[in-house]
Amino acid sequence: MSDPHEGHHETHAAPFPHGTKQDYVTGFILAAVLTAIPFFLVMSGIFSSERLTAFLVLICAVAQIIVHMVYFLHMSPKAEGGWTLISLVFTIIVLVIAVVGTVWVMYHMDANMMPGMMTEPPAN
Amino acid sequence: MSTPIITEPTDPRVFHPEEEPHHPEGHSTPLGFWIYLMSDCLIFATLFGTFAVLGQRYGGGPGPKELFDLWLIALNTAMLLFSSITYGFAMLAMHRGDQKEVMKWLGITAGFGLAFLAIELYEFNHLIHIGAGPGRSAFLSAFFTLVGTHGLHVTFGLIWMAALVLQVRKHGLTSANQRRLECLSMFWHFLDVIWIGVFTFVYLMGMI
Structure with a gap:
């Protein structure tokens, strides 16, 4: 040391x-x-x-x-025995799931919950 | 009533190495610091995701076309890109063991970094002044959070750089200081990579 x-x-x-x-x-x-x-x-x-x-x-x-x-x-694929590349690939996978998933879900929330569709549930 | 018979193993079995394997100090720092950068990357991923959802919600307020000046952003991008290559020159000088050159290039890098921050603060100040602050609309909240977080990273990078300049001046290019400079190098180049995402998705895509 x-x-x-x-x-x-x-x-x-x-x-x-x-x-x-x-x-x-x-x-x-x-x-x-x-x-x-x-x-x-x-x-x-x-x-x-x-x-x-x-x-x-x-x-x-x-x-x-x-x-x-x-x-x-x-x-490079060889740096740190390939571990930096593997952690990068893992991060990209998580990143894509988070970003694409967010955009996808929020788009549908938006499209399906327009103010016009917010009707009162029928009273029985 | 029977008592469990515990037999002492005749030969003491070893479940762990007697001596820790010897590694040179800091041998795992590059991978460890890289994993930190990846976790930082995920912070920015969530902020980019938020911006993607809220970036069109102007709330009757101004949109990117009324607010952004692409010449200013191009200038800012140039500042960060110049600071990236000057930091690279500092690293090359470090590998040669030329302390004077390292200090010179670190100083130039810090200058470009400060210019970047000054331009960004000018832009933020201008936006808040014309009533387009983070409270104006969801778009502006997401914009200030994303770009502000990047600016905060640059600020801390500059503080780190100042600390290292003092360290190198006091102790010279020791192995510990070299390792620190390598880590800051990764951090600084990583911030430039994030900025590519910012100017592409926030500024350019907003202005198309």
């Missing part, structure tokens, strides 16, 4: 995955392009179809998240 107040330099203190300068620069350029595209699409309104614009913006966001994961967070 090394004393944390020891003044010596110890490289490889913990097995954190490293990136090279090339990684960071590549990641930055990709991220900048993937940020600029959706902002341009929305601000210029180049496509008249809202659905198409939303779809392309979504694709850019997913691509940019992957770029950040790989080039900035140094994710």
